[in-house]
Amino acid sequence: MTNALIIRLAMVDHASALASLGRATFKQAFAHLFQDHDETLERYLEQTFTLNKIAKSLLKPNNKYWLALIDEKLIGYAKLKLRSSHPLCRGRRIGQLQKIYVDSTEIGGGVGRALVKIIEDEARRQLCDRLWLSVHEGNAQARGFYEHIGWRDIGQDTFAIGELQLSYRIMVRDLES
Template sequence: MFAQPAASVVLPLPGYSFNAHISSPAAVQLRPKTERTQTPTPPSFSIRAATVQDAPAIAELGATVFSTTFGFSIPTPDLNTYLDEAYSASAIEKGILAPSTHIIVACANTDNRVIGFAQLTEGTSEPCIADLERVVELQRLYIYADFQGAGVGRTLTREVEKMARDRRYRIMWLGVWEGNFKAQRVYEAMGYSRVGEREFKMGRCIQTGWIMCKDL
């Protein structure tokens, strides 16, 4: 079991500020509701390691899902700055080639289109898990909205966890935005527990995220 750390006061970094309109997880849920469409038949898909040729497709997927999920809570200049840094094709290609990152993609069997991806990142940590040994990060897990709920995310997660165990890691950790209640519930259902918090910035915008861990 992971111990729940004591609550602490989090102060803005010099030169940055929190978004007043998203000061609590409850506040971020006030975005307009969208109409639900009929759930499509679960797609047939396969999982494989990403190649540099996948970089543009992964970049587009990441930017699209990130903007759809979080864009309403971030000032546009900050959102654009973050997307340029994190989800340009060159940034994704660099990640694919880096020895410390391992990116896998889910591809639809009908047309081989990339519909989801996950990234395992070695060598990262946070203060709240600094005393844990053999930890590795599930840094990214993104799936197009049309394919969410079809088992793509769970399949990618299981494959990443297998990759981690094969590399003799004992604990998987991840960060999830404090206002992303849906993702939090999914991760909890997969065995992850909240162990702390962290700040992260997008442009000049400071957000708060949960740190969650799971024994492998």
Template sequence: MELLFIERISTEQLEDLHRISVHTFRSNYGHLNTPENLQQHINQHLSKERLKTELEHPEMRFFFAWVDGKVVGYSKLNTGQGQTEDYGEDQLEIERIYVLEEYQGNGYGGALIQHAEQQAKTLGKSNIWLGVWEKNPRAIAFYEHIGFRKIGTHTFQVGQDPQTDWVMRLSL
């Protein structure tokens, strides 16, 4: 793996965050959803306005992963009231973790998970949780391999399509 640098994203980097958010969501899920549902999700959850609000939220943190001066992926970590579901104050949620297709398989996703673990420990959290689509066996296998275990399910709405995510937790 080449030298990876992870930095917190600021509001000045909103354009780059918006671009990578839309690109990675489309590339990962575009072929599995109708264009209408995909666009509705992007408009509701990945708009510049929404991302700016989330960047300014004290319990939501975004991080870019950089390699050789290029952004290769990003993560979004939530605590407290920033979590998409209330799993308690001792939890850190990984709401998003995406690596651009051309950089997948190089260990960058694992590095972002390790970074999330460090953030959780720094913040005094005892668990990390995330939701992963039940129809994404590659991601499920990745999370299981590093120690996440299924603790339940929740609905992840993509436009008009309610999809089932596995809720997985890693104890620190």
């Protein structure tokens, strides 16, 4: 018997759990990019996934987070950032699927799809007509997933973490009402 997936809106009292899961899932997804740069990775995790930083982000009116749980165990989360454009993706009503992380043991089980659907539905409710996201250029599995569910690649961007320059693909999804 499979256990039911529950998606719920995150509140500020979830900040600690989000910070812990964020650290763990980021490391699962990207540690291989930091070979010979362990200190850079640890610094990034310590700066990005602090309790204070996540709590402040949860309180911003343009940010909405959702938690994915199975048997009350947090296995993933996603973040929608409203009114967030990108030089390759402009418009009046743009949102960003800014974060989506799922524990590596749960990938392929529908958690990512459920989180993306929640983000897209909320973006429509907030009258966004387009969403964008960035996905690491080397993550063919994630890029294929987004293409399969209707997102399209519109170009490349880079992001620096310490001395590392990482290449990303920018993907968009036009939202019909």
